[in-house]
Amino acid sequence: MWWKRPPRSSGGRAHAHVIASAPLQTVPFIPSSALLDKFRASAAERLDRVLAQLQALGGAHGQGRGDATASEAYTLVERELHTLKGDAGMLGFRGVAAVAQALEQLLISQPLQPGDFFQSEFNRGAAIIRSLLPNAPEPPDAQVILFVKDVTEAMTGLDLDAMQHQ
């Protein structure tokens, strides 16, 4: 983090004077079991809403982001994934955060038509997240790393065309 030196008095506009952060005395935050349970419930609900929304859009062969009427629905799905990623990251569920981020990126870079790959990766990602939720917060495991790798590779170069024409 960086910060600007605040003005000495109120009413003045801070100048863009950026100073380096000094070493901070950080204290690890250990979330309560109640907070973790709340996250698990909230994450499961978000996943349900994401999949239901995609299903309502017609699944693999339904409306894509290019469709004006579907655009708003995709924005909502994107927001759900973004919030899921943020919540998971804050609580140390780094595997969940990594999968949510991969799905968010997949959604953002989605071609005009969803295609089978898009739908199957969403189902796969959701299943991975569900499998991770009961566990304690932990870093990405092998299945998460493989999933992120697959999605990342599919989003590069010509593979986007392949996704679109599946």
Add this chain to the structure above:
Amino acid sequence: MRRRMNEPTDRRRVLVIDDSELALEMMKEILEREDFDVRVTTTLDAFDDMLKDWVPQVILTDVNMPGMTGVELCRALKNHYETAHVPILLCSSLPHDELEKLARACEADGFICKEESSERLGAEVSAVCEAMAW
């Protein structure tokens, strides 16, 4: 500075807006542990209401929110004479580089990645408050 008569006067005041209730709950817990007086909200309407009679020393805002992004909110606050002096930190799960770019673009006073916030949030906000005391 406006402050309700019955408010504690010696605690540092932080206002947090985020559309995730879970994120707010966690940030509130972290900051209260550092003895901040913390107000949180998920909506812009409530955010505006809070500012009417309570001026925070630091504002933390999420970036990706419905209605108005944290970037737009920061610009609006920096252009309002009553809040122009309040340090604003963007707090988001966006990648570090992207978040830094946004923070600079909207003249925020800093930023913090959500993934780092569980350990650094209290210390970062404390550092901003200490810097204000110069």
